[in-house]
Amino acid sequence: MRRTYMLDRLWDFFAESCQAFFFPLVCAYYAIGGSLFLSCASSDAAGLEKIGDTLLIPFKYVFCGQMATPTDQGEWVFTQRFDYTNAFWVKTGASAIALPISVVLGGAVKGLACLSSECRARMAAKTAFYFDSNVHVPPERYQAWGVQIEEAKPFISQGHLRRPGDEQNLSIEKKALGEIGALLTKAGIPWWIDCGTCLGAYRYGGVIPWDEDIDIAVLEPDFDLVRKTLLQLDPQKYLVQDWSSRLTPQNFFKVYVRQTNRLIDIYHFAIEPETRTLRYIFSLDTNPMFPEWIKIRERRFTVPTSFASVFPLKKTLFDGIEVFLPNDPETYLKRYYGDNLDPVKTYDPLTKRYEKVLTHPYWQREYVH
Secondary structure, eight states: OHHHHHHHHHHHHHHHHHHHHHHHHHHHHHHHHTOHHHHEEETTOOHHHHHHHHHTHHHHHHTTOEEEEEOTTSOEEEEEOSOOSSSHHHHHHHHHHHHHHHHHHHHHHHHHHTTSHHHHHHHHHHHHHHTOOOOOOOTHHHHTTTOOOOOOEEOOOOOOOOOTTGGGTTHHHHHHHHHHHHHHHHHTOOOEEOHHHHHHHHHTSSOOTTOOOEEEEEEGGGHHHHHHHHTTSOTTTEEEEEOOOSSSOSOEEEEEETTTTEEEEEEEEEEETTTTEEEEOOTTTTOTTSOHHHHHHHHGGGSOEEHHHHSSOEEEEETTEEEEEOSSHHHHHHHHHOSOOSOSEEEETTTTEEEEOTTSGGGGSTTOO
């Protein structure tokens, strides 16, 4: 047991040390893989276009390529092209070796295919649909699943003290939260603040003084609607990244804030209409680059929660920014953090310092940092 623990800690140290190098690589990965020309095949492709897509298979496998299928309504359905459950490392290694020649030959052949007006029209239609950010979702979509959508009632926080000035923590990220939330609300997509952000709203009416990111939640079936909506964000300020696991695609976004090099998490919740519950999808549980202590922390969030604890949503001000939060935030948060939702550190106005509340159950948890 001790040996396993030590190995876990050594790997955690290695993974954390790599993250400063890892995140820029991830940004580059998404920039390269975001090319529909290289990474996306059409199910109705033929001739040189189909040959080009076949030659590009190594590239598509490494960069999680998609298959675009046209519908009778003139729309396109984008799905992950490959199954990554079998022989993943063997296929990844072989694809990486073949990748340079795959890009050169596949790109050249597919480029020749674009001399055909039919191919150009298909690619233009596919690209236009993929990057169409004009989204408006009627509430009937959610009512069909039993999700109650109505005017949000206000919520008042518990009013715990913070050190004066701490409300400025994550100020740039909170502006991003306001922009993201405004876009989702305008599109008619239900969303709410989650995890530590929701806990901060419950305790303080704003950010937890030592928090390091912003957490948002949406419904899993809205993945592509959210992706399209977030295309309206300023690309000079933000980079939207699909961090979904290849084993469970289309359920996790991160928004990279260029000014601060921080990330905003957009978690997705699966809908279980039969039990009227929502379940957080921990997409990165199988990712070897994530430290074990993060996985232990995140796994406790996968406990299902009832529709009634989330919907209809309430609204509050989060350090001056209007946000939505679950209908019963106390019940919602207790499934994450236990029965004691009080701060784990309290602010002393006399010493102007935060002091640990050592009797709080938080400090007894495994892998507490």
